[in-house]
Amino acid sequence: MLVPSLIVAIAAIVLLLLILTSKRSTAKPEAYYDLSEAERYLHKWGYVDTRFEFDDPRSVKVTGNRYPISGFRMPHLVPFVEEMLGFSIRPEDMVEGNQTHDIPKPNIEDNFFQAVETQFKPEQFSINERDRLVHSHGQLSVGEIYRILYGASLERVVDLVFFPESEEDVKEIIKLANKHNVCLIPYGGGTNVSGALAIPTEEERMVVSVDMQRMNRILWIDKENFQACIEAGIRGKQLEKLLSGEGYTSGHDPDSIEFSTLGGWIATNASGMKKNKYGNIEDIVIEATLVTPTGNIETKCITPRNSTGIRPQVFLFGSEGNLGIITKAIIKIHLEPEARKFGSLVFPNFEHGVRFLKDLRQNGTLPASVRLVNNNEFRFGQALKPSPT
Amino acid sequence: MLVPSLIVAIAAIVLLLLILTSKRSTAKPEAYYDLSEAERYLHKWGYVDTRFEFDDPRSVKVTGNRYPISGFRMPHLVPFVEEMLGFSIRPEDMVEGNQTHDIPKPNIEDNFFQAVETQFKPEQFSINERDRLVHSHGQLSVGEIYRILYGASLERVVDLVFFPESEEDVKEIIKLANKHNVCLIPYGGGTNVSGALAIPTEEERMVVSVDMQRMNRILWIDKENFQACIEAGIRGKQLEKLLSGEGYTSGHDPDSIEFSTLGGWIATNASGMKKNKYGNIEDIVIEATLVTPTGNIETKCITPRNSTGIRPQVFLFGSEGNLGIITKAIIKIHLEPEARKFGSLVFPNFEHGVRFLKDLRQNGTLPASVRLVNNNEFRFGQALKPSPT
Numbered sequence: 001m002l003v004p005s006l007i008v009a010i011a012a013i014v015l016l017l018l019i020l021t022s023k024r025s026t027a028k029p030e031a032y033y034d035l036s037e038a039e040r041y042l043h044k045w046g047y048v049d050t051r052f053e054f055d056d057p058r059s060v061k062v063t064g065n066r067y068p069i070s071g072f073r074m075p076h077l078v079p080f081v082e083e084m085l086g087f088s089i090r091p092e093d094m095v096e097g098n099q100t101h102d103i104p105k106p107n108i109e110d111n112f113f114q115a116v117e118t119q120f121k122p123e124q125f126s127i128n129e130r131d132r133l134v135h136s137h138g139q140l141s142v143g144e145i146y147r148i149l150y151g152a153s154l155e156r157v158v159d160l161v162f163f164p165e166s167e168e169d170v171k172e173i174i175k176l177a178n179k180h181n182v183c184l185i186p187y188g189g190g191t192n193v194s195g196a197l198a199i200p201t202e203e204e205r206m207v208v209s210v211d212m213q214r215m216n217r218i219l220w221i222d223k224e225n226f227q228a229c230i231e232a233g234i235r236g237k238q239l240e241k242l243l244s245g246e247g248y249t250s251g252h253d254p255d256s257i258e259f260s261t262l263g264g265w266i267a268t269n270a271s272g273m274k275k276n277k278y279g280n281i282e283d284i285v286i287e288a289t290l291v292t293p294t295g296n297i298e299t300k301c302i303t304p305r306n307s308t309g310i311r312p313q314v315f316l317f318g319s320e321g322n323l324g325i326i327t328k329a330i331i332k333i334h335l336e337p338e339a340r341k342f343g344s345l346v347f348p349n350f351e352h353g354v355r356f357l358k359d360l361r362q363n364g365t366l367p368a369s370v371r372l373v374n375n376n377e378f379r380f381g382q383a384l385k386p387s388p389t
Numbered sequence: 390m391l392v393p394s395l396i397v398a399i400a401a402i403v404l405l406l407l408i409l410t411s412k413r414s415t416a417k418p419e420a421y422y423d424l425s426e427a428e429r430y431l432h433k434w435g436y437v438d439t440r441f442e443f444d445d446p447r448s449v450k451v452t453g454n455r456y457p458i459s460g461f462r463m464p465h466l467v468p469f470v471e472e473m474l475g476f477s478i479r480p481e482d483m484v485e486g487n488q489t490h491d492i493p494k495p496n497i498e499d500n501f502f503q504a505v506e507t508q509f510k511p512e513q514f515s516i517n518e519r520d521r522l523v524h525s526h527g528q529l530s531v532g533e534i535y536r537i538l539y540g541a542s543l544e545r546v547v548d549l550v551f552f553p554e555s556e557e558d559v560k561e562i563i564k565l566a567n568k569h570n571v572c573l574i575p576y577g578g579g580t581n582v583s584g585a586l587a588i589p590t591e592e593e594r595m596v597v598s599v600d601m602q603r604m605n606r607i608l609w610i611d612k613e614n615f616q617a618c619i620e621a622g623i624r625g626k627q628l629e630k631l632l633s634g635e636g637y638t639s640g641h642d643p644d645s646i647e648f649s650t651l652g653g654w655i656a657t658n659a660s661g662m663k664k665n666k667y668g669n670i671e672d673i674v675i676e677a678t679l680v681t682p683t684g685n686i687e688t689k690c691i692t693p694r695n696s697t698g699i700r701p702q703v704f705l706f707g708s709e710g711n712l713g714i715i716t717k718a719i720i721k722i723h724l725e726p727e728a729r730k731f732g733s734l735v736f737p738n739f740e741h742g743v744r745f746l747k748d749l750r751q752n753g754t755l756p757a758s759v760r761l762v763n764n765n766e767f768r769f770g771q772a773l774k775p776s777p778t
Contacts, residue, residue, distance in 0.1 A: 307707065320698070
């Protein structure tokens with residue numbers, strides 16, 4: 001048996017992340033994801049430098065050196081997956097993915113397209129098939145990714161991709177869409193897992209994906225009040241890199257941080273792994289700007305809290321682009337932590353772990369992140385480790 | 390000089406409240422407000438057993454024994470107030486308050502009133518002048534309280550006061566109001582300080598105050614998941630008394646806790662003094678039921694968080710009765726703390742205090758409550774102390 005019996009005996013583990021006092025210090029903890037940019041997969045998650053490969057018929061490795069799990073033989077993974085899923089994994093059974101995609105012709109509203117051509121630079125819009133397919137799905141495993149990689153083509157994709165470079169561009173494209181009865185779908189990092197980017201097959205109007213990636217600047221940092229104003233298209237990794245250069249962090253740390261964007265976090269009510277310390281996205285965002293067909297909503301509270309009236313900010317969290325396009329937000333920022341400490345605790349069974357978490361919530365100080373994993377999840381983690389020899 | 394110079398030299402003080410680990414324990418900390426009920430003032434804040442009285446021309450005391458400041462001579466208060474406000478305070482200058490109130494006749498919609506008489510018990514509604522005036526104001530100092538106590542009468546008061554005893558009653562009264570074009574104003578503890586209970590003088594429809602005080606039950610407590618379902622008319626003091634009997638607390642602790650209600654907290658987006666530990670009202674309330682003219686909104690999330698869609702709960706915070714009447718809510722509960730510890734720190738000036746609070750926010754663990762007071766506020770506190778002799 002390849003998996004040591006010790007591992008099987010462990011029934012529940014709590015993983016802890018403590019964020020220590022954040023005094024200014026030159027020795028910063030390293031980010032646990034590679035900050036460098038590289039080519040991304042068109043449809044799958046992640047960078048093309050990183051993929052699983054067989055290095056012998058029973059062992060795999062992750063290519064490249066981007067992540068801690070990159071570059072070494074993993075002899076335990078194939079046996080573990082076979083045990084869990086109940087079938088054999090053999091290199092010769094690998095399915096080749098779709099080489100081509102059957103992409104429907106774009107449904108162009110001529111007057112809208114003419115106006116876009118007149119008002120914007122050529123590099124701000126595309127009807128290229130590849131661009132249109134990339135912008136027509138998120139990362140929902142079965143309905144979107146499996147289908148694109150191995151299944152039948154998508155029946156409906158966006159008809160045009162638009163790249164605004166300023167809030168003015170967003171206002172203009174919304175005005176044009178409103179005038180010409182065109183649908184807009186804001187697009188952030190493309191990491192959505194709730195199907196929000198799927199286009200209804202019966203939609204007969206022209207559909208335009210508004211890719212926010214060029215609106216990725218920090219507009220200002222207010223160090224006195226620990227706030228920063230940031231364009232909505234910034235990706236988490238970019239944001240943290242820029243803030244870190246000034247000694248700050250947003251504290252928002254979703255699993256998708258390399259690719260997902262500030263606007264996407266707001267529109268999908270995001271939660272981050274360090275929310276016990278920094279809060280969820282609704283705790284992090286103080287103000288936001290939403291451009292709608294009938295005007296801008298700019299939230300602005302002079303006082304931190306009001307007793308009168310519903311806060312307009314709350315309409316944005318989870319709004320999924322239904323009300324308009326989020327162009328920027330003022331967020332809380334924090335001094336970068338001086339250190340991060342990780343730890344884990346082992347429990348004889350899952351119920352003990354649950355009880356521990358409840359006690360911790362009631363009686364203790366919560367670490368920035370705490371997760372209870374069951375034995376299968378733990379074994380999965382162990383199976384991603386190198387050969388002991 | 391009556392005020393010791395030491396006090397004048399202190400420029401800023403931070404008051405701290407630490408909530409210690411909340412293990413179950415028989416020795417509970419005492420509530421710092423009297424849990425007993427008594428007659429309330431009709432219009433002013435508080436209980437009639439508690440008022441300032443001159444005990445000699447230059448000294449006052451607070452009557453009764455309800456609060457820590459009750460029952461002793463305060464020789465420093467009159468001089469302090471005179472210094473701060475720049476005029477003399479003499480017993481012979483005391484103004485006698487209004488003995489009578491000029492209350493307009495109720496504007497009764499006959500069909501509505503007939504239906505109310507038919508459908509409800511006689512003790513569930515009142516057109517008594519006193520009841521109507523009491524329900525026509527909150528505690529906004531100048532516009533409401535001063536005017537009622539010393540100024541001209543209110544031009545417009547509610548025409549009827551209704552006391553629902555169940556969610557069914559609320560549904561029925563809303564149905565009737567909708568049918569007969571009658572305005573409803575939900576009324577909790579009457580402690581509103583933002584003018585939300587004032588009636589527009591130009592309102593020509595019948596106006597009914599819906600006093601929620603009889604809907605004050607805890608419907609259930611889920612000790613496994615630390616949740617409780619509570620009717621919206623419960624006052625903070627009642628809630629904490631009932632929860633405390635089971636070993637729990639809501640953790641919500643607004644200044645108005647003796648009188649303000651759960652429904653009022655939600656409708657006015659309330660913040661409590663221990664929010665650093667327990668959160669503000671939007672962090673405490675998990676689900677809520679809103680009865681509207683077009684049906685009930687019952688929020689119900691099986692998962693703690695969703696990426697899709699705006700949470701309907703968020704519309705309730707700060708809604709001030711505009712959308713309907715909140716009848717009940719599911720809130721988080723916590724084990725009662727084993728102990729409370731209070732502390733204070735003195736700073737040479739206010740700026741140092743501000744800097745300390747910022748550092749604490751970034752680098753430390755926040756106490757349940759922390760307040761920075763300036764020297765005048767501190768001196769006011771000192772002036773409420775007994776004579777040193």
